[in-house]
Amino acid sequence: MKHKIIIIILMLFLVTGCWDYNELNKLAIVTGMAIDKEDDQLKVSILISNSKKNESINNEEADTVIYTGKGDSLPEALKEISLTSPKKLYLGHLSVIIVSDVLAKEGLSNISDYLLREPETIKSFYMILSKDTKAHDILSILSPLEDFPSQTIYKNITTSSDSTGLSLAVPYTDFIIDMLATGKNSILPSIVANKNISDDDKDIKSSSLKISNIGVFKNDKLVGYLSNKASRGVSILKKSVNQMSLEVSCNGGKVVTNIKSLNSKLKIKKDKKNIDINVTGTAYLKNASCNLDLNDTNNINKLERKIEDSLKMMILNSISETKKLKSDVLGYGELMYKYNYEYFNKVKNSWDDKIYPTINSNVNVNIKLISNGSIDKTIKEVISEK
Amino acid sequence: MLDKNIDDIIKYITNLNGNSTDIVNRIITIKKKRICYIYLESVSSDDKISDFFMKYISNNICNKIMLNNLFNELKNTIPNSHITTCNTYDEVFYKLASGYTCIFVDNETKAIAIETRTTLDRGVSEATSEAIVRGPKDSFTENHQKNLGLIRKRIKDPNLFFKDLTVGRRTKTKVTITYINDICNEQMIKKIEKQLNEIDIDGILDSGYIREFLTKGEKTTFPRLISSERPDLACISLLEGKAVLLVENTPFCLIIPGLFIDFLHSPEDNYQKAVNINLTRILRLLSFFITILLPGLYVALTTFNQEIIPDELLISLAVQRDGVPFPTFIEMLIMIISFEILRESDIRIPNASGAAIGIVGALVLGDAAVTAGIVSPIVIIIIGLTSISGLLFTDIDFVNGLRWWRIIFLFASALLGIIGFLACLLIFITKLCSLEYDGIPYLTPLSPYYKHDDAILRKPRFKMFKRLSNLTKNHNRLGDKNET
Amino acid sequence: MKNKFELFEINSIIYFIMRASFIGIIINNIVDIAKNDSYLCPILGTIIGIIIVILYVKIANIDKDKNINENILAIFGNNVGKFIIILLSLFMMSLGVILTYNIINFIISEYLYLTPNYAIMAVLIVPIIYLLKGGIKVIGRVSIILFFTTFILYILSIFGLFGQMDFDKLLPFMANGINPIIKGTLIYTAYTVLPIFLITIIPKGSIKNYGDYDKKVIKYYLLLSMIQVISEIILITVLGPDLATLYKYPSYHMLSKITIGGFIKRIESLLAIQWIICIYFMLVFINYYIIDSLKHVFNVKSSKYLNYVIPIIMLIIGNSIFKNNASSLTFEIDFYPYLLFVFLLIIPLIIYLFSLKKKTR
Incomplete structure (x- = not known):
């Protein structure tokens, strides 16, 4: 009898309706978000991945739709969007947020709060800056190579950060950790669209998105972009390069190599003025368009020296540019804090502006050329011997 | 007179x-x-x-x-x-x-x-309800003496006692308790005798009647006695220290007590290599969890905590579900009911028209339901997997007992997602742990944890020396030879 | 009755008692106070706790066949003994209320955002009452199975996070002085070690091979403390002290960094079940303690109605006692640990000293 009473009481909850129960087809799955600044308000565009199947397109994929809304803060803008969308917004699978650099220059702290506080959002989405274009336009460029076009940007970032080393994919938690850490500032990759598109042209453009240089922050404001080489240097120092390709000159041509397993270590010296940077890696030969005898150890050594010098230039470039922008993204301040916190606590407030530009870095690169690929000699060498 | x-x-x-x-x-x-x-x-x-x-x-x-x-x-x-x-x-x-x-x-x-009795039964033939690939294939019949003979010829120990009782007012059926005296627990035999003597019923037609009397105390869907048709399973249990009840006119014997572990075993496990059989055992344990938990888990994940599902799968699921009018758990319920109807009718159908029913069933449960827009395709896969893994076990009462829990988990998940699922899981574990037979807990050797030779994984035969210490005091299989 | 328990069940019960306050109270507050030195707090707390655990073991040895309530009645006589028992059980009720508040808060913040409190309460009551009806036998058996489950989930979480540990985040060493570490140790000891007093409710004589009881309890306690220490270290090295102080439940967000094979990404909802089970079991055990105490005070033989009433009272009070998060925080950190020390350290000391006096008479 008592069991029945308990079961009946529980059944009453079914009758009143479930509060968190959401059917899958009543959710609008948001996979991308773009935030712009327009007339002193935030303009938020969201990309929804599961509209109804569009029969006019041959392949049976889900069509995507973009909604926009305005508001003073992020939840208010989303509230306005929910007035137009027929389904409930679901932010749990948000994978990419594009922020326009105009907004980033004013400071990102007012959108960071909502993104961290809302329990539904996954905290490991990637954040990108959109350089010199509106974030909304970047979101509306689709690519035909993907099953679900909303995954374009996300996959673009992750594959390019793995293979070219130009940019790195920064998950949001890493961005926040760097922003909050003492003695360090955060960085974000950026993306450009290399074709002009008008507002109502939603046709599929092939590869008009391109990953671009790294943007440097100071606290939560964007202070500038790094150059191409410097971006690669920063990627190496942040240990997020899986492989990158590098070209060096040899007599009469160029040699292209693939560098892998890059590992960098920073070490602070006792006199608080010098930092040692040790970089190690392995190189694989990709293309040799010069007359070079690959079986001679001297030649190989010379090649390795050239590669090491090239990498060293990249790293020194990146350090000098961040010094010019007066923002310590590599973590020198953090190292000082960890190993010598009394000194750091004294100079905390003027670290970025005054002390960081005066620190010397000794860069030491060590690369081994491991494999030559499938052929043992260069074609030009063979032809010239004929 | x-x-x-x-x-x-x-x-x-x-x-x-x-x-x-x-x-x-x-x-x-x-x-x-x-x-x-x-x-x-x-x-x-x-x-x-x-x-x-x-x-x-x-x-x-x-x-x-x-x-x-x-x-x-x-x-x-x-x-x-x-x-x-x-x-x-x-x-x-x-x-x-x-x-x-x-x-x-x-x-x-x-x-x-x-x-001057005449034989009114079929001879010793192959077991129809428990198929086996490798091992002895004879089964009990409806003849009482033949059943006793099939046990006696396998265990030639003089300690194998048979005790006879008559139950039932009008049927006066003979019930025999068989046990090996120096292994089995005296208390348990006395308790069984006492319970059998207290049965007051007009007729006993099958061991199933007696089974309900013997397990009168606790209400549960899980069977607490094993009923089997195979004499080799009966003899294996006798050697472990259990008692076997043979009832006249039925080929199904009762093995007392039946622990949870026994329903994950099959007698065939003892006849093959230990290493290979361990994989099958793991598969059985996995299918036990799948058959109870999978529908509830699916409903909890897709309606409450969608973030666990990978991105592209979620988008496909959402697109598939467009146009389906029912909530997810009503879909599941419809499919479970249709599958159970199909399974039940499959048992009853005479062999002649078996093929047609199979085709109709597949059509009903398959494409037609999806095309008509009643259910989404993923639900059919899940319910199919659930039901097939439910049929993996050898004891029919166990398989039927699992169905209740499947539905309870489904309701609990639809109520509050993963938290409801967790609450139901805790109730399930509590229920399993609170069952016991005559002081022996149902989940021995998992819950009061003993290192047993044959709990979930089996040791090779030359390393199995001990019996379960909860069942019997005579631990060593080899008697006076100390092999600890 | 004799021989109802195995020693391994005591192990599981100690595990759940120690882990119950982990997610809501300890992790959040110790990391706030001691930042990147907070891994020292469990280590120091364990060392201090050995003495306390030895005291509890000695209390359990006073009379092998009686549990703590019967021991109190035997030492102090009826009136004073009943007064002490009521004090202790009221205090345990307050501990249960705090844990209830924590578990409901945790579920609402991370799992079900829109569900009102009473629905979660109603769903949690049913397993608690169901387990209490079985009695202490079933509680022991269930604890073993739940221990295996939570342990497997714990090992999964550790393996998923192993590759992301960065030991540099533990530096700088002792940047904020020793005061925060001492305060953190105090909180840790108060919430983790002192509730082990609850195991004295099981009389020593009802365990199967109780000869090893003393040594094994201390051994289990030390091994299980290692688990706490490892959790704390992993939290700091994976998330970093800044982010850990930002989040309300940092362990939960630490779990979201686990990826298996690149496609299973956000299984933190499933892995966080281990903490909910710990709090659930602790609530059941506290309820059992209170019901047993009330049975001895009012001389009632069967506890049928108490089984229903006490959990419902505890859950209703726990639901509505704290107005908001801030007031609960000040109560739990600044005020309650001292209460814990008074009731669960000083009163057992008094009991032990009186029992020695009685023996020497």
Whole structure:
């Protein structure tokens, strides 16, 4: 009898309706978000991945739709969007947020709060800056190579950060950790669209998105972009390069190599003025368009020296540019804090502006050329011997 | 007490049975002494009567000693293996219905019963409900003596005791408790006897009736006794220290007590290599969890915590579900009910029309439901996987017991997502842990944790030395040889 | 009755008692106070706790066949003994109320955002009452199975996070002085070690091979403390002290960094079940303690109605006692640990000293 009473009481909850129960087809799955600044308000565009199947397109994929809304803060803008969308917004699978650099220059702290506080959002989405274009336009460029076009940007970032080393994919938690850490500032990759598109042209453009240089922050404001080489240097120092390709000159041509397993270590010296940077890696030969005898150890050594010098230039470039922008993204301040916190606590407030530009870095690169690929000699060498 | 006059006896017995047509009686007169025998034609074999009794009478009809002390002479010298005496009419009729022939002598108040039973069952054949690939293939039958013989010939130990009881007012069915004396727990046997003696019912037709009496205390969907058709499983259990109950007229025996682990085993596990069988055991454990938890988990994940599902799968699921009018758990419920209807009808259908039903079932549960927009395709895969893994177990009561829990988990997940699922899981674990039989917990050796040779994974045969210490005090399989 | 328990069940019960306050109270507050030195707090707390655990073991040894309530009645006589029992059980009720508040808060913040409190309460009551009805036997058996489950989930979480540990985040060493570490140790000891007093409710004589009881309890305690220490270290090295102080439940967000094979990404909802189970079991055990105490005070033989009433009271009070998060925080950190020390350290000391006096008489 008592069991029945308990079961009946529980059944009453079914009758009143479930509060968190959401059917899958009543959710609008948001996979991308773009935030712009327009007339002193935030303009938020969201990309929804599961509209109804569009029969006019041959392949049976889900069509995507973009909604926009305005508001003073992020939840208010989303509230306005929910007035137009027929389904409930679901932010749990948000994978990419594009922020326009105009907004980033004013400071990102007012959108960071909502993104961290809302329990539904996954905290490991990637954040990108959109350089010199509106974030909304970047979101509306689709690519035909993907099953679900909303995954374009996300996959673009992750594959390019793995293979070219130009940019790195920064998950949001890493961005926040760097922003909050003492003695360090955060960085974000950026993306450009290399074709002009008008507002109502939603046709599929092939590869008009391109990953671009790294943007440097100071606290939560964007202070500038790094150059191409410097971006690669920063990627190496942040240990997020899986492989990158590098070209060096040899007599009469160029040699292209693939560098892998890059590992960098920073070490602070006792006199608080010098930092040692040790970089190690392995190189694989990709293309040799010069007359070079690959079986001679001297030649190989010379090649390795050239590669090491090239990498060293990249790293020194990146350090000098961040010094010019007066923002310590590599973590020198953090190292000082960890190993010598009394000194750091004294100079905390003027670290970025005054002390960081005066620190010397000794860069030491060590690369081994491991494999030559499938052929043992260069074609030009063979032809010239004929 | 019987009447002295033979005619009165015959009249009484035929009246008792309402003048049924299968009573046959014959009066033989030997020099003013009359002998009469009665048998029931339906259960006795005529040639045994003529071979043993009539030939004997006709050979010795002139023996003078016999005529003086007819009753005792007959009792001592009839060539038959099994002779008893009956004193009352109840006993007489019980013997008649069991297939015996009763012999009455004039002026005697007792009767002689000789054994002339006919075989009314199929011979020892292959087990129909529990298939096995490698191992002995004989099964119990409806003949009580043959069942006892199948056990006795496998265990030739004199410690194997058989104890007999009669249960049921009108059916008077014979129930035999078999156990190995120095392994089995005396207390348990006494308790079983006491419970059997307390059964007051008009008829026992199958061991299933007795089963409900023996497990009267606790309400649960899980079976606490194993019922099986295989004599090798019965003998394995006897060697572990359990008791086997054999009931007349049914091939299904009861093995007491049945622990949770036993339902994950099959007797075939003992006949193959330990290493290979361990993989099958893991598969069985996995399918146990799948069959109970999967529908509930699916509903909890897709309606409450969608973030666990990978991105592209989620988008496909959302697109598939467009146009389906019911909520997810109603879809699941519809599919579970249709699958159960299909399975039940599959058992009952005669072989002739089996193929057509199979095709209809597949069509109903497959494409048609999806195309008509009633369910989404993923639900069919999930329910199919659930039901198939439910059929993996050997004991039919266990399989049927799992169905309730599947539905309870489904409701709990639909209520509050993963938290509801967790609450139901805690109730499930509590329920399993609170069952016990005579002080032995149901989840031994998992819950009071013992290192047993054969719990989920099995050790090779040459390393299995001990029995389960909760069941019996006699731990060592090898008796006096100390192998610890 | 004799021989109802195995020693391994005591192990599981100690595990759940120690882990119950982990997610809501300890992790959040110790990391706030001691930042990147907070891994020292469990280590120091364990060392201090050995003495306390030895005291509890000695209390359990006073009389092998009686549990703590019967011991109190035997030592102090009826009136004073009943007063002490009521004090202790009221205090345990307050501990249960705090844990209830924590578990409901945790579920609402991370799992079900829109469900009102009473619905979660109603769903949690049913397993608690169901387990209490079985009695202490079933509680022991269930604890073993739940221990295996939570342990497997714990090992999964550790393996998923192993590759992301960065020991540099533990530096700088002792940047804020020793005061925060001492305060953190105080909180850790108060919430983790002191509730082990609850195991004295099981009389020593009802365990199967109780000869090893003393040594094994201390051994289990030390091994299980290692688990706490490892969790704390992993939290700091994976998330870093800044982010850990930002989040309300940092362990939960630490779990979201686990990826298996690149496609299973966000299984933190499933892995966080281990903490909910710990709090659930602790609530059941506290309820059992209170019901047993009330049975001895009012001389009632069967606890049928108490089984229903006490959990419902505890859950209703726990639901509505704290107005908001801030007031609960000040109560739990600044005020309650001292209460814990008074009731669960000083009173057992008094009991032990009186029992020694009684023996020497």
